[in-house]
Amino acid sequence: MNFQQFERIFKPRSIAVVGASSNPSKMGTMFLMALHTVGFPALYPVNPHEREILGLKAYPSVRDIPEEVDYALISVPADKVAAVVEDCVSKGVNAVAIYTSGFSEFNDEGREKEKTLVKIADGKVRILGPNCLGAFCLQSKLNLALGSVEEGEVSFISQSGGNVETVANLARKMGVGFSKVVSYGNACDLNGTDFIEYFGEDPETKIIIMYVEGVKDGKRFVEVTAKVSKTKPVIILRGGTTQGGSKAAASHTGSLCGSNDIWNAVFKQTGAIEASSVEELLATASAFTHIPKLNGKNVGMVGIGGGAGVMAVDECEKSGLSLPTFSPETIDKLGEIVPPIGTSIKNPIDLSSYAQFNPPLFGKAVEIVSKDSIIDGLILLYHNMSYIPGLLQEIERTTLDKDLSKPAIAVLEPAIEIEEIKEGHLRVGVPVYNNLAHAAKALCNVATYCERVKFLKKHAI
Amino acid sequence: MNFQQFERIFKPRSIAVVGASSNPSKMGTMFLMALHTVGFPALYPVNPHEREILGLKAYPSVRDIPEEVDYALISVPADKVAAVVEDCVSKGVNAVAIYTSGFSEFNDEGREKEKTLVKIADGKVRILGPNCLGAFCLQSKLNLALGSVEEGEVSFISQSGGNVETVANLARKMGVGFSKVVSYGNACDLNGTDFIEYFGEDPETKIIIMYVEGVKDGKRFVEVTAKVSKTKPVIILRGGTTQGGSKAAASHTGSLCGSNDIWNAVFKQTGAIEASSVEELLATASAFTHIPKLNGKNVGMVGIGGGAGVMAVDECEKSGLSLPTFSPETIDKLGEIVPPIGTSIKNPIDLSSYAQFNPPLFGKAVEIVSKDSIIDGLILLYHNMSYIPGLLQEIERTTLDKDLSKPAIAVLEPAIEIEEIKEGHLRVGVPVYNNLAHAAKALCNVATYCERVKFLKKHAI
Numbered sequence: 006m007n008f009q010q011f012e013r014i015f016k017p018r019s020i021a022v023v024g025a026s027s028n029p030s031k032m033g034t035m036f037l038m039a040l041h042t043v044g045f046p047a048l049y050p051v052n053p054h055e056r057e058i059l060g061l062k063a064y065p066s067v068r069d070i071p072e073e074v075d076y077a078l079i080s081v082p083a084d085k086v087a088a089v090v091e092d093c094v095s096k097g098v099n100a101v102a103i104y105t106s107g108f109s110e111f112n113d114e115g116r117e118k119e120k121t122l123v124k125i126a127d128g129k130v131r132i133l134g135p136n137c138l139g140a141f142c143l144q145s146k147l148n149l150a151l152g153s154v155e156e157g158e159v160s161f162i163s164q165s166g167g168n169v170e171t172v173a174n175l176a177r178k179m180g181v182g183f184s185k186v187v188s189y190g191n192a193c194d195l196n197g198t199d200f201i202e203y204f205g206e207d208p209e210t211k212i213i214i215m216y217v218e219g220v221k222d223g224k225r226f227v228e229v230t231a232k233v234s235k236t237k238p239v240i241i242l243r244g245g246t247t248q249g250g251s252k253a254a255a256s257h258t259g260s261l262c263g264s265n266d267i268w269n270a271v272f273k274q275t276g277a278i279e280a281s282s283v284e285e286l287l288a289t290a291s292a293f294t295h296i297p298k299l300n301g302k303n304v305g306m307v308g309i310g311g312g313a314g315v316m317a318v319d320e321c322e323k324s325g326l327s328l329p330t331f332s333p334e335t336i337d338k339l340g341e342i343v344p345p346i347g348t349s350i351k352n353p354i355d356l357s358s359y360a361q362f363n364p365p366l367f368g369k370a371v372e373i374v375s376k377d378s379i380i381d382g383l384i385l386l387y388h389n390m391s392y393i394p395g396l397l398q399e400i401e402r403t404t405l406d407k408d409l410s411k412p413a414i415a416v417l418e419p420a421i422e423i424e425e426i427k428e429g430h431l432r433v434g435v436p437v438y439n440n441l442a443h444a445a446k447a448l449c450n451v452a453t454y455c456e457r458v459k460f461l462k463k464h465a466i
Numbered sequence: 467m468n469f470q471q472f473e474r475i476f477k478p479r480s481i482a483v484v485g486a487s488s489n490p491s492k493m494g495t496m497f498l499m500a501l502h503t504v505g506f507p508a509l510y511p512v513n514p515h516e517r518e519i520l521g522l523k524a525y526p527s528v529r530d531i532p533e534e535v536d537y538a539l540i541s542v543p544a545d546k547v548a549a550v551v552e553d554c555v556s557k558g559v560n561a562v563a564i565y566t567s568g569f570s571e572f573n574d575e576g577r578e579k580e581k582t583l584v585k586i587a588d589g590k591v592r593i594l595g596p597n598c599l600g601a602f603c604l605q606s607k608l609n610l611a612l613g614s615v616e617e618g619e620v621s622f623i624s625q626s627g628g629n630v631e632t633v634a635n636l637a638r639k640m641g642v643g644f645s646k647v648v649s650y651g652n653a654c655d656l657n658g659t660d661f662i663e664y665f666g667e668d669p670e671t672k673i674i675i676m677y678v679e680g681v682k683d684g685k686r687f688v689e690v691t692a693k694v695s696k697t698k699p700v701i702i703l704r705g706g707t708t709q710g711g712s713k714a715a716a717s718h719t720g721s722l723c724g725s726n727d728i729w730n731a732v733f734k735q736t737g738a739i740e741a742s743s744v745e746e747l748l749a750t751a752s753a754f755t756h757i758p759k760l761n762g763k764n765v766g767m768v769g770i771g772g773g774a775g776v777m778a779v780d781e782c783e784k785s786g787l788s789l790p791t792f793s794p795e796t797i798d799k800l801g802e803i804v805p806p807i808g809t810s811i812k813n814p815i816d817l818s819s820y821a822q823f824n825p826p827l828f829g830k831a832v833e834i835v836s837k838d839s840i841i842d843g844l845i846l847l848y849h850n851m852s853y854i855p856g857l858l859q860e861i862e863r864t865t866l867d868k869d870l871s872k873p874a875i876a877v878l879e880p881a882i883e884i885e886e887i888k889e890g891h892l893r894v895g896v897p898v899y900n901n902l903a904h905a906a907k908a909l910c911n912v913a914t915y916c917e918r919v920k921f922l923k924k925h926a927i
Contacts, residue, residue, distance in 0.1 A: 030823055083807065106808035106818075136808070165773025170850050175880055218776060244776035247783035256810040257772035282903070283777070311718035312626025315679060315705035316744070322708035346544065347567035347597070349717040362491055389631050419636055420881070442743070 010131060011203040014100045015142040015185050017075035019047035021067050021098070023089050024080035025058050032104055033080035034058070036149060045146045047072065051089075067092040075099045076147075078139060083107035083118065086135065090122055093130045100131040100195075102139025109191050109259035110136055116259070119193040126194060136258065137190025138166040143183060144209070157182020158211035159290045162200040164189060164258050165244065168216045171283055178422060179287040180436045181294060184209045191259055198226045205233030212293045213237055214286055218244045218254040219262050227275055234276035235461055238293050238454050241277050242286045243268060276457050278450045284443050292447035295436040296412040299452045301381035303329045305374035305411075306353035307367060308386030309360050313418075314353040317386055317441055324445035325453070328352040335377040342369050353386070360400070361393060368404030375410040382448060383413035386441070391421050401426060405433050414448055416441045471592060472664040475561045476603040476646050478536035480508035482528050482559070484550050485541035486519050493565055494541035495519070497610060506607045508533065512550075528553040536560045537608075539600060544568035544579065547596065551583055554591045561592040561656075563600025570652050570720035571597055577720070580654040587655060597719060598651025599627040604644060605670070618643020619672035620751045623661045625650060625719050626705065629677045632744055639883060640748040641897045642755060645670045652720055659687045666694030673754045674698055675747055679705045679715040680723050688736055695737035696922055699754050699915050702738050703747045704729060737918050739911045745904050753908035756897040757873040760913045762842035764790045766835035766872075767814035768828060769847030770821050774879075775814040778847055778902050785906035786914070789813040796838040803830050814847070821861070822854060829865030836871040843909060844874035846896070852882050862887060866894050875909055877902045 020040060024033030037050055041059050049072075050058040053065040064070050067077060067089065077098050079089050083105050093101050103122070108115040119135065126132050133139045141149055143156045154173045159181055163169050166188040176183065185207070187200050197217055204210040213233065220226045230239055245254035245262035254262050272279050280286035304326050308314055318328055331339070331352055339350040343366065349355040354374065360367045367385075375383055385404065390397050397417075413435045417426065420439035427437045438444035460466075481501060485494030498511055502520050510533075511519040514526040525531050528538060528550065538559050540550050544566050554562050564583070569576040580596065587593050594600045602610055604617045615634045620642055624630050627649040637644065646668070648661050658678055665671040674694065681687045691700055706715035706723030715723050733740050741747035765787050769775055779789055792800070792813055800811040804827070810816040815835065821828045828846075836844055846865065851858045858878075874896045878887065881900035888898045899905035921927075 032819070107806075111807060163773070165771075165776070167771035167850065168773040168777075170853075171774065171880065174850070174853065216773060218773070244773055244780065247780045249783045249789045250776050250780035253772075253776045253779045253789075253810070253812070253814060256812055257776055257816070310626075310628035311714075312624070312629040312677060312679075312705055313632065315626070315711050315714045315718055316629075318714045319705065319708045319711035322710045328710045328714075345568075346572060349714070351714070351717055353714060355718070358493070389628065389635070392631075392635065419632065 008203070008206055010099060011199075013075050014131070014133070014140050015147060016145040017099070017147065019049065019072055019074050019076070020045065020147070021049045021051050021070060021074045021077040023051040023067065023077055025050040025063070026052050026055055027058060031080070033078070036078045036080065036104075037061070039149045040146070043146045043148050049074065067096045067098065070096065073097070076140070077101040078104065080104040083115070087118070087121055087125055090125045090130060090132070094126060098130050100133065102133040102137060103135035104138065106136040108135045109193070110257060119191060123193050132194035133187065134190040135193065138169055138188035141169070141186035153177055155182040157184060157294065158209070159183050159294065160185040160204045160207065160210040160213055162187055162189070162197050162204070162213065162215040164192070164197065164218050165216055166190065168283070172216075172287065175283065175287055179438075180291045180427065180431055181287050192221065196221060198222055198229050201233055201239060202229045205229070205237060211237060212290055213239045214290050215239065215241045216244060216286070217241060218258050223263075227271055230275040230277050235458065239275070239277040240280050240286055240289050240450070241272075242280045242283065276454070278454060284440065285446055288438055288440070288443035288447035289450045291436050292414070292451045293454075295431065295434050296382075296414070296448070296451050299382055299412050299448065299455050301456070302326050302449060302452045303379055303381045304384050304448065305331070305377065305380040306384040306386055307356070307370050307374060308353060308388055309356050309358070309390065310388050311349070311355050311357075313386065313388040314349070314355045317384075318353055320442045321384070321445045324442065325449040326445050329379050331374065332377050332379060335373055338373045339370060342366060361396060364396060364399040365403040367400045368407050371404055371409065372407040375413075380411055381452065383409060383411055384444070384448070385413060385415040385435070387415055387417045389418070391417070391423065397423065397426055401429050405429065405435070414438060414444055416444050469664070469667055471560060472660075474536050475592070475594070475601050476608060477606040478560070478608065480510065480533055480535050480537070481506065481608070482510045482512050482531060482535045482538040484512040484528060484538055486511040486524070487513050487516055488519060492541070494539070497539045497541065497565070498522070500610045501607070504607045504609050510535065528557045528559065531557065534558070537601070538562040539565065541565040544576070548579070548582055548586055551586045551591060551593070555587060559591050561594065563594040563598060564596035565599065567597040569596045570654070571718060580652065584654050593655035594648065595651040596654065599630055599649035602630070602647035614638055616643035618645065619670070619755065620644050620675060621646040621665045621668065621671040621673070622675050623648055623650065623658050623665070624677040625653070625658065625679050626677055627651065629744070633677075633748065636744065636748055640899075641752045641888065641892055642748050653682065657682060659683055659690050662694055662700060663690045666690070666698060672698060673751055674700045675751050676700065676702045677705060677747070678702060679719050688732055691736040691738050696919065700736070700738040701741050701747055701750050701911070703741045703744065737915070739915060745901065746907055749899060749901070749904035749908035750911045752897050753875070753912045754915075756892065756895050757843075757875070757909070757912055760843055760873050760909065760916050762917070763787050763910060763913045764840055764842045765845050765909065766792070766838065766841040767845040767847055768817070768831045768835060769814060769849055770817050770819070770851065771849050772810070772816050772818070774847065774849040775810070775816045778845075779814055781903045782845070782906045785903065786910040787906050790840050792835065793838050793840060796834055799834045800831060803827060822857060825857060825860040826864040828861045829868050832865055832870065833868040836874075841872055842913065844870060844872050845905070845909070846874060846876040847902070848876055848878045850879070852878070852884065858884065858887055862890050866890065866896070875899060875905055877905050
């Protein structure tokens with residue numbers, strides 16, 4: 006991998022948009038508009054039939070652009086792509102992203118067309134796609150309709166363009182910000198492994214998440230992922246985990262998905278973390294963002310409600326977390342402040358309606374539990390609390406001012422968005438989730454990763 | 467079971483609220499207020515220290531109430547409950563719900579106290595609880611703070627009072643309406659099985675859902691559930707499926723949860739349906755409400771987006787549904803209307819951005835698929851559509867006017883609430899879900915149930 010070449014994919018100084026036109030419903034035009042709107046500086050629309058698009062001078066071909074071109078977005082019919090790539094080689098373009106589909110995901114003829122593209126590019130121009138959206142980077146304003154995404158330290162590698170949209174749309178409310186995103190589609194040249202390797206070295210990326218349908222270079226994928234996983238968490242969501250899903254993936258990106266057995270071995274060997282849904286992927290990214298270190302899987306839980314607590318423990322244990330028995334000192338201290346009847350001071354703590362009438366009780370219980378040496382992390386279970394006006398705010402105020410000693414997450418169920426609660430918690434490093442199953446899995450993933458990294462260091466692996 | 471006695475629990479002509487007071491933060495007062503607010507006709511507050519509460523005459527004891535009392539809500543300290551039950555026996559009260567906790571869920575002494583209550587009641591007064599909220603019925607205005615719950619044909623049996631609130635709060639947005647709800651807590655007298663039996667006979671109940679931590683009368687539970695399941699779906703969410711959860715359940719309702727192996731056998735033998743979360747419980751209730759009959763598990767899916775489709779198939783197959791290959795005629799007809807490149811007309815159908823620019827394409831594809839004899843049901847996958855203004859509305863308008871021939875559900879992801887879309891779909895019998903995993907599981911549950919009922923009928927079991 007040439008680090009500079011990859012760096013320039015995400016931070017191009019200039020971009021040609023081939024296939025932009027005066028028709029606003031064409032993808033090329035949408036790309037141009039998105040880049041123009043955020044103020045990307047050097048934009049060159051390419052279209053032989055237009056002289057100006059969105060007020061920008063249009064060029065008949067990439068060759069005709071008078072300035073240097075680092076990156077080209079190609080959205081022209083499939084049989085015209087090869088000629089554009091040829092132009093890009095002549096022009097000395099660093100990389101192209103081909104949006105056009107109708108290649109290996111479509112039929113054998115398309116597969117041959119892809120091979121031709123790779124031959125023409127000859128390693129001089131690197132290809133993203135075809136059948137992809139290409140690269141995104143907020144810092145460089147290479148922002149293709151990522152909506153309200155925030156900057157952060159997560160980078161996302163997606164074989165699917167649509168899933169970039171899905172992830173982008175959910176990320177903000179899950180407390181995840183992005184450094185870079187790439188949709189790489191059919192991967193005729195650059196593939197997922199290349200981007201894992203690059204993000205592994207990229208100092209702006211601390212956490213790598215991935216949506217993948219198929220891997221073509223199994224051996225290299227395992228080597229690179231294992232190496233990168235030692236210093237940065239790599240969280241992978243697979244598409245095509247079932248027979249039907251894997252058939253659908255073949256039509257989608259022309260991928261062979263690989264069996265679950267093989268993948269299980271890959272996860273074990275590389276230390277990459279598996280997520281089973283987009284929500285779990287983002288919850289885990291959020292946990293790594295806000296809780297970079299967790300010493301173990303023993304959690305203490307504080308909440309209101311017995312049935313809610315029972316189901317919460319079930320979810321925690323299913324995800325791999327444990328709720329150990331508190332020390333006798335902890336039990337004693339809790340017994341001094343929590344009334345005995347209708348409550349529980351075992352783990353999980355159920356403060357019942359007492360915390361409704363005395364919200365500071367919540368924070369006091371949390372503080373006591375956080376001091377117990379058996380506890381590695383805390384879960385604040387805000388179950389049904391949003392129905393009592395002001396209760397959550399009061400519990401937040403009287404809990405987050407405590408020294409919690411241990412990493413903590415909060416779970417706000419049912420799933421509602423209370424922006425100021427989420428922000429207030431994030432300010433003190435407590436991510437808020439709307440689904441306990443995802444939250445517990447995310448926390449467990451952080452613990453597993455930390456444990457592995459510690460083990461590898463200890464044994465100098 | 468005496469049907470009339472149970473009927474009167476849910477449709478009492480008069481209620482005594484023992485422990486109501488002028489203190490608005492006491493549960494007794496809250497019960498009284500809730501019933502008073504919805505206009506329950508014959509309400510009798512009982513409190514020896516007050517003469518009037520909320521403008522209603524208060525009585526020193528249940529015995530002093532001059533009119534007949536069908537139902538008493540008891541919220542007094544644990545050591546005073548027995549005397550109140552004695553009063554209720556003298557007065558000839560039909561049933562009492564004991565909110566007070568501190569009984570078998572608390573310690574051995576509490577367990578003895580419970581036994582005393584049963585002895586005093588002597589089968590003349592039936593007991594709900596202790597440690598419960600008792601009965602709810604919208605039709606009879608026995609509505610204890612169920613919020614914005616709608617009337618419907620689902621009845622809910624819950625061992626946890628808090629989960630009544632959780633379910634009630636989620637039900638409306640999931641298209642579920644209730645006939646009756648009961649929280650039965652420690653179940654010292656009436657237990658979950660009694661209510662399954664009653665709802666099995668109740669003509670106003672068509673679907674039974676349950677949250678249970680432990681069952682005391684295993685043999686009778688199996689017999690009753692198997693019998694009721696023949697005519698009404700019984701959907702059960704268990705609390706305490708893990709070791710930790712089961713320990714928490716012991717402190718919560720004093721329950722022994724039973725092993726997963728035993729429960730698996732129970733589900734198989736009785737035909738009851740297992741739900742693994744509150745969301746899955748309600749999604750299944752919603753599916754049975756709107757799709758009473760489904761001939762099999764073969765679904766056809768229509769959507770926009772390749773990666774979304776791949777993951778959707780994975781979820782469907784994990785839940786037990788299949789996405790079979792369409793017939794050659796279906797493929798031909800789809801091929802006539804769906805452009806070939808960047809799309810898929812295999813199952814699932816990915817209309818890609820073509821449906822964005824030509825929304826009626828969606829309904830046309832759905833109609834073609836619905837006519838394929840291999841397809842039992844349809845899933846309309848509205849993935850990321852809400853980001854394009856008016857698109858969903860246009861697809862709704864041009865899809866729901868078609869003769870869909872087969873039962874259909876819609877999945878609107880990411881999870882957003884668009885009230886008019888949900889209502890528009892429900893009007894033509896298409897429930898809308900915000901989570902594909904729950905939706906697929908719910909649809910599969912309906913198919914499994916219908917298949918079993920057909921089998922039992924065929925073999926006259």
